[in-house]
Amino acid sequence: xxxxxxxxxxxxxxxxxxxxxxxxxxxxxxxxxxxxxxxxxxxxxxxxxxxxxxxxxxxxxxxxxxxxxxxxxxxxxxxxxxxxxxxxxxxxxxxxxxxxxxxxxxxxxxxxxxxxxxxxxxxxxxxxxxxxxxxxxxxxxxxxxxxxxxxxxxxxxxxxxxxxxxxxxxxxxxxxxxxxxxxxxxxxxxxxxxxxxxxxxxxxxxxxxxxxxxxxxxxxxxxxxxxxxxxxxxxxxxxxxxxxxxxxxxxxxxxxxxxxxxxxxxxxxxxxxxxxxxxxxxxxxxxxxxxxxxxxxxxxxxxxxxxxxxxxxxxxxxxxxxxxxxxxxx
Numbered sequence: 001x002x003x004x005x006x007x008x009x010x011x012x013x014x015x016x017x018x019x020x021x022x023x024x025x026x027x028x029x030x031x032x033x034x035x036x037x038x039x040x041x042x043x044x045x046x047x048x049x050x051x052x053x054x055x056x057x058x059x060x061x062x063x064x065x066x067x068x069x070x071x072x073x074x075x076x077x078x079x080x081x082x083x084x085x086x087x088x089x090x091x092x093x094x095x096x097x098x099x100x101x102x103x104x105x106x107x108x109x110x111x112x113x114x115x116x117x118x119x120x121x122x123x124x125x126x127x128x129x130x131x132x133x134x135x136x137x138x139x140x141x142x143x144x145x146x147x148x149x150x151x152x153x154x155x156x157x158x159x160x161x162x163x164x165x166x167x168x169x170x171x172x173x174x175x176x177x178x179x180x181x182x183x184x185x186x187x188x189x190x191x192x193x194x195x196x197x198x199x200x201x202x203x204x205x206x207x208x209x210x211x212x213x214x215x216x217x218x219x220x221x222x223x224x225x226x227x228x229x230x231x232x233x234x235x236x237x238x239x240x241x242x243x244x245x246x247x248x249x250x251x252x253x254x255x256x257x258x259x260x261x262x263x264x265x266x267x268x269x270x271x272x273x274x275x276x277x278x279x280x281x282x283x284x285x286x287x288x289x290x291x292x293x294x295x296x297x298x299x300x301x302x303x304x305x306x307x308x309x310x311x312x313x314x315x316x317x318x319x320x321x322x323x324x325x326x327x328x329x330x
Contacts, residue, residue: 023055023056023057023058024053024056024057024058024246024250025057025058025059025060025083026049026057026058026059026060026083026084026238027060027062027067027081027082027083027084028042028045028046028059028060028061028062028082028083028084028085028086029062029066029067029068029073029076029082029084029085030042030061030062030063030073030085030086030087031063031064031065031068031069031070031073031087031189031190031191032063032064032190032211032214032215033063033064033214033215034061034063034064035214036144036210036211036214036272037142037143037144037210037265037268037269037272037273038086038142038144038234038265039063039214040264040265040268040272041086041142041261041262041264041265041268042061042063042086042261043061044260044261044264044265045059045257045258045261046059046060046061048256048257048260048261049253049254049257049258051257052253052254052256052257053250053253053254056250057250057253057254059084062082064191065189065190065191067082068081068082069189069190069191069192070087070091070169070170070189070190070191071094071170071189073085073087073091074087074091074092074095074136077136077237077238077239078134078135078136078239080239080241080242082239083238083239083242084236084237084238084239085236085237086142086234086235086236086237087234087235087237088169088232088233088234089101089103089104089232089233089234089235090103090104090169090170090171090173090174091169091170092131092235093170093171093172093173094170095134096134097127097130097131097134098172098313098314099127099130099314099315099318100127100235101171101172101173101310101313101314102173102314102318102319102322103231103233104171104173104174104177104230104231105173105230105306105307105310105314105319106177106229106230106300106303106304106306106307107229107230107300107303107304108230108231108307108319108322108323108326109231109326110326110327111329112143112145112270113329114325114326114327114329115143115231115233115326116266116329117325117326117328117329118322118325118326119141119233120141121325123318123321123322123325124141128235131235131237132240135239135240135241136237136238136239136240137237137238137239137240137243137244138235138236138237139235139236139237139238139255139258140235140236140258140259140261140262141233141234141235141236141262142233142234142235142236142262142265142266142269143233143234143265143266143269144208144210144211144232144233144234144269144273145208145210145231145232145269145270145273146208146228146229146230146231146232147206147207147208147227147228147229147230147231147232148206148207148208148209148212148224148225148226148227148228148277149166149204149205149206149224149225149227149229150204150205150206150207150212150217150218150221150223150224150225150286151164151166151203151204151221151222151223152203152204152221152222152223153203153222153223154223154225154287154289155204155223155225155227156225156289156291156295157291157295157298157299158180158181158182158298158299158302159182161178161181161182161183162182162183163182163183163184164182164183164184164203164204165183165184165186165201165202165203165204166178166183166184166185166186166202166203166204166205166206167185167186167187167188167193167196167197167202167204167205167206168185168186168187168188168205168206169187169190170187172310172313173306173310173313173314174206174230175187176306176309176310177229177230177303177306180302180303180305180306181302181303186201186202188201188202190211190215193205193215193217194215194216194217194220197217197220197221198220204221205217205221206229206230207232208232208273208276209224209273209274209276209277209280210269210272210273210276211232212224212276212280213276213277213279213280214276218280218283218285218286219283219285221286222285222286222287223286223287223289224280224286224287224288224289225289225290225291226277226288226289226290226291227291227296227299229299229303236258236262307319
């Protein structure tokens with residue numbers, strides 16, 4: 001009987017040790033392709049995190065909306081169905097954190113230096129803290145650069161947008177932007193955009209070149225305008241309850257891995273967009289147009305009033321602080 005009890009005890013101990021040594025799984029879901037800046041950075045974080053924690057953490061990356069679409073992923077994170085996301089900054093408006101929609105304002109960032117002065121400074125940190133009451137912890141900002149406009153007709157000046165159905169993310173700022181141009185904004189999940197363009201549900205859209213190329217949107221868009229009218233970036237976020245429950249040493253290792261992945265992401269973002277634009281050009285399927293200085297001035301005249309229009313939603317003080325910080329960094 002004693003031997004039997006000993007065997008049972010040893011088996012139970014072995015089972016407990018196996019359970020105790022099981023890696024902590026982080027499901028990292030996103031909606032873009034693996035070969036985009038965000039997709040590559042997610043893969044880099046996986047490698048760095050697993051190495052830094054000596055495989056005590058396993059990161060499972062799910063790209064291209066394999067698990068959840070745009071509208072679903074934040075709810076999935078809050079419910080704990082996934083642990084990590086990197087949604088575009090426009091996604092937080094519908095969550096009730098409208099301040100993030102400042103990043104959608106046209107021409108809000110005159111340069112990458114201006115952008116980083118905001119995301120890496122007190123303003124950026126303060127915005128991430130606003131996610132805490134929603135059960136979300138913000139870890140970093142990732143960059144995908146400035147957006148171009150695409151359609152099946154040339155969009156040189158605001159008058160060219162009249163009546164065009166253009167896909168946008170769910171953002172009141174982007175809605176106002178398209179309406180200011182005379183277009184009809186259509187909210188669609190990112191995973192649905194190619195088919196919508198192909199079938200004529202929408203006439204065009206806005207994206208950084210890397211997103212456009214990796215989703216093959218250029219195959220169903222005859223014209224691209226290098227407008228650089230707006231910015232697209234992401235916040236890397238985790239479920240707060242999950243994050244707070246991690247052992248302190250694991251959390252510290254993940255913070256370090258995320259910092260390294262973020263440095264990597266920023267280094268490749270502009271390069272990948274430049275390469276994507278050149279690849280689009282080489283296909284010969286899409287004509288690429290650079291607006292003249294006069295045309296750019298016309299765009300700015302039409303779009304800059306959106307800043308004033310959105311003050312009551314985003315906050316005049318925040319918009320002013322971003323403009324002041326960005327101007328100082330030029």
